[in-house]
Amino acid sequence: xxxxxxxxxxxxxxxxxxxxxxxxxxxxxxxxxxxxxxxxxxxxxxxxxxxxxxxxxxxxxxxxxxxxxxxxxxxxxxxxxxxxxxxxxxxxxxxxxxxxx
Amino acid sequence: xxxxxxxxxxxxxxxxxxxxxxxxxxxxxxxxxxxxxxxxxxxxxxxxxxxxxxxxxxxxxxxxxxxxxxxxxxxxxxxxxxxxxxxxxxxxxxxxxxxxxxxxxxxxxxxxxxxxxxxxxxxxxxxxxxxxxxxxxxxxxxxxxxxxxxxxxxxxxxxxxxxxxxxxxxxxxxxxxxxxxx
Numbered sequence: 001x002x003x004x005x006x007x008x009x010x011x012x013x014x015x016x017x018x019x020x021x022x023x024x025x026x027x028x029x030x031x032x033x034x035x036x037x038x039x040x041x042x043x044x045x046x047x048x049x050x051x052x053x054x055x056x057x058x059x060x061x062x063x064x065x066x067x068x069x070x071x072x073x074x075x076x077x078x079x080x081x082x083x084x085x086x087x088x089x090x091x092x093x094x095x096x097x098x099x100x101x
Numbered sequence: 102x103x104x105x106x107x108x109x110x111x112x113x114x115x116x117x118x119x120x121x122x123x124x125x126x127x128x129x130x131x132x133x134x135x136x137x138x139x140x141x142x143x144x145x146x147x148x149x150x151x152x153x154x155x156x157x158x159x160x161x162x163x164x165x166x167x168x169x170x171x172x173x174x175x176x177x178x179x180x181x182x183x184x185x186x187x188x189x190x191x192x193x194x195x196x197x198x199x200x201x202x203x204x205x206x207x208x209x210x211x212x213x214x215x216x217x218x219x220x221x222x223x224x225x226x227x228x229x230x231x232x233x234x235x236x237x238x239x240x241x242x243x244x245x246x247x248x249x250x251x252x253x254x255x256x257x258x259x260x261x262x263x264x265x266x267x268x269x270x271x272x273x274x275x276x277x278x279x280x281x282x283x
Contacts, residue, residue: 002105002149011113015120022124030129030175034136037167038120041143044155052150057228057236060152061244064237067162068248072255074167078174079259085178086265 001053008049015042029081029091033074040070104211108149111208115142119201129175133168134198140164142205149212154230 019038026032044063051059081091088095116139123135144159228236237245 002103003109007109007113008150011116014117018117018120018124026124028129030171031124031132034132034171035124037136037163038124038139041140041163044159045143045146048147048150048152048155051152051228057233058240060155060228060233061237061241063147063152063155064158065241065244065248067158068252071162071167072248072251074170075252075255075259076262078170079262081174082177083262091178 005049005053009046012042012046012049015039015045027093029084029093032093033077033081036077037070037074040066040073105149108208108212109146111204112142112146112149115139115201115204115208116146122197122201130172131194133171133175135201137164137168138198138201138205140168142201142208145205145209145212151227152233153227154233157230 016039019035019042021035022038023032023035026035044066047059047063047066049059051057051063084096085091090096119135119139119142123132123139126132126135140159140163144156144164147153147159148156
């Protein structure tokens with residue numbers, strides 16, 4: 001172990017909180033999706049750190065799955081973004097205030 | 102503290118700075134570029150923590166595929182840049198990414214150069230790509246199948262949502278809003 005696990009987890013926690021604040025506070029749809037990416041990345045760092053701490057490869061295997069989920073999520077998320085932009089002409093989530101287009 | 106410990110804190114600082122800068126930018130393009138830098142630094146962190154395969158995937162999938170997809174979408178939206186170019190503004194724009202990129206490259210170079218006496222601990226903790234691949238397909242093959250199914254579902258969903266429909270084309274768009282709303 002090159003550094004204590006607590007420090008790796010602290011890094012992951014701070015990153016996760018930054019992503020969460022971005023996803024909750026920003027109103028641009030692209031920034032919300034970027035915040036989600038940062039959160040998933042922070043979870044990956046925590047998994048890799050734990051994998052090193054206990055010398056098990058399960059954590060690294062989970063990061064592979066996280067990457068798969070992130071790729072699928074972003075494909076659908078960006079498609080939805082384009083769809084919303086086509087219908088309303090805005091990326092601001094405050095502009096989506098009508099139930100039907 | 103060994104040199105690898107110092108590298109961990111350097112990379113952690115780069116990741117936090119780049120992510121913090123990315124998430125507070127008003128311009129989407131700058132945010133994505135900063136985040137690419139953060140993901141490169143994360144890839145080096147993964148390598149440092151004994152996961153070279155994940156380091157490669159972090160660059161390929163996150164920094165490569167996902168962020169480039171974001172760039173495509175932002176360009177597709179045609180978000181305009183209203184500000185004129187002046188030297189001070191240009192320097193101010195270039196300095197943070199240059200510093201972060203240089204720090205990331207330096208950390209990577211130090212780590213790959215493997216200073217004598219410090220490389221044993223890194224080699225001990227490393228899970229080689231072949232080992233990890235065998236492990237994943239041995240123990241989690243069902244999960245691999247599930248992820249491939251999920252990716253296919255994502256592909257189909259993205260195609261379905263992205264299809265141009267005739268009723269959308271008739272709608273009035275005001276493209277002036279597209280860049281607004283940070």
